Amino acid sequence: MAATNMKSIDEKIARQVVRPRPAESHKGTFGRVLLIGGNKQYGGAIIMAAEAAVSAGAGLTTVATDPVNFTALHARLPEAAAIDYSADSLKDQLASANVILCGPGLGTDELAWRILDLVCRSAEPDQAVVFDASALDLLSQRPDLLKEMRAGELVLTPHQMEWQRLSGIKIADQGDRANQEALERLFSAGMKNVILVLKAHRTRVYDLTGEIYRNSAGNPGMATGGMGDTLAGITAAFIGQFGQRLSSVLAAVYCHSKAGDDLYESSYLVRPTQLSAYMPRLMKRLSTC
Numbered sequence: 001m002a003a004t005n006m007k008s009i010d011e012k013i014a015r016q017v018v019r020p021r022p023a024e025s026h027k028g029t030f031g032r033v034l035l036i037g038g039n040k041q042y043g044g045a046i047i048m049a050a051e052a053a054v055s056a057g058a059g060l061t062t063v064a065t066d067p068v069n070f071t072a073l074h075a076r077l078p079e080a081a082a083i084d085y086s087a088d089s090l091k092d093q094l095a096s097a098n099v100i101l102c103g104p105g106l107g108t109d110e111l112a113w114r115i116l117d118l119v120c121r122s123a124e125p126d127q128a129v130v131f132d133a134s135a136l137d138l139l140s141q142r143p144d145l146l147k148e149m150r151a152g153e154l155v156l157t158p159h160q161m162e163w164q165r166l167s168g169i170k171i172a173d174q175g176d177r178a179n180q181e182a183l184e185r186l187f188s189a190g191m192k193n194v195i196l197v198l199k200a201h202r203t204r205v206y207d208l209t210g211e212i213y214r215n216s217a218g219n220p221g222m223a224t225g226g227m228g229d230t231l232a233g234i235t236a237a238f239i240g241q242f243g244q245r246l247s248s249v250l251a252a253v254y255c256h257s258k259a260g261d262d263l264y265e266s267s268y269l270v271r272p273t274q275l276s277a278y279m280p281r282l283m284k285r286l287s288t289c
């Protein structure tokens with residue numbers, strides 16, 4: 001195993017990543033993000049992820065979901081386009097996206113398996129893929145799918161139970177050495193652009209170089225269903241506009257928690273949708289001073 005070195009995920013990293021927008025730009029400059037998920041039961045998960053992606057600056061956002069969610073999505077988020085995730089057109093959308101987020105509210109039925117398989121097989125080296133929630137639960141039954149992927153960057157964002165399912169490490173035993181060894185087992189030696197975001201009170205980020213990063217922000221007001229879907233959307237948006245780089249993921253982790261901390265100062269709890277609505281102001285502040 002590579003040597004480990006703990007670094008803090010803090011405002012300095014976020015400021016380096018969240019820079020003022022270039023004047024000569026257009027929506028295509030800031031990433032084409034495709035979000036896949038939201039079955040009949042969990043439409044809210046993919047809508048929250050999409051709202052976070054739009055609010056965190058994604059240039060173009062498309063949601064592939066169960067058609068039962070279209071009306072709610074359009075009413076809540078007119079900035080996003082919608083397609084049926086069971087339709088053939090998903091292939092075209094997968095081909096044209098820069099960043100693909102797969103999993104929030106996807107479920108684990110036969111259709112979810114088909115979609116996951118398509119995402120794993122079609123991702124290209126110029127694309128980043130973020131796997132969250134249900135996608136991680138499916139991958140815990142077929143981890144071999146990860147080893148075959150050609151995506152330029154792969155980001156996994158499990159909470160501790162999802163990581164237990166994927167890695168086999170019980171929550172109580174999820175120490176840094178065990179986590180890193182599991183990450184190395186899950187991926188081929190040549191796959192360098194793999195990032196594990198292990199969500200918790202103090203989220204930790206691992207990669208295959210052996211570096212470990214610990215978040216310095218976050219609070220219990222954020223312990224609300226949908227908060228992870230929101231982080232996944234912010235992460236996809238940051239990769240889309242700031243590039244396939246570890247620093248984009250670290251900045252997303254920090255900004256998500258920092259937004260939560262700012263809101264928690266005057267509120268007993270933080271709703272994911274409020275956090276998303278606050279993101280543009282936080283990003284403006286980080287980019288200008």
Ligand SMILES: NC(=O)C1=CN([C@@H]2O[C@H](COP(=O)(O)OP(=O)(O)OC[C@H]3O[C@@H](n4cnc5c(N)ncnc54)[C@H](OP(=O)(O)O)[C@@H]3O)[C@@H](O)[C@H]2O)[C@@H](O)CC1
Nearest residue numbers: 042043044045104105106107133134159160161225226229
């Ligand atoms: N509004 C919507 O549509 C929403 C839809 N959602 C969608 O639901 C789907 C299922 O996802 P899921 O996360 O709810 O279920 P699952 O993976 O079984 O995990 C829960 C289990 O893990 C345990 N646990 C232990 N440690 C933990 C930790 N640190 N963080 C979190 N959990 C921890 C926890 O333990 P316990 O509560 O018993 O302490 C419990 O046993 C998925 O597609 C998702 O996107 C959600 O996004 C919410 C909003």
Ligand SMILES: Nc1ncnc2c1ncn2[C@@H]1O[C@H](COP(=O)(O)OP(=O)(O)O)[C@@H](O)[C@H]1O
Nearest residue numbers: 159199200201218219220223225226227228229
């Ligand atoms: N007590 C806490 N302190 C700091 N951050 C928290 C706390 N509880 C939850 N969070 C953050 O909220 C998010 C929850 O993610 P997750 O459990 O996947 O939510 P969901 O599946 O409901 O979307 C993570 O980013 C986690 O770090």
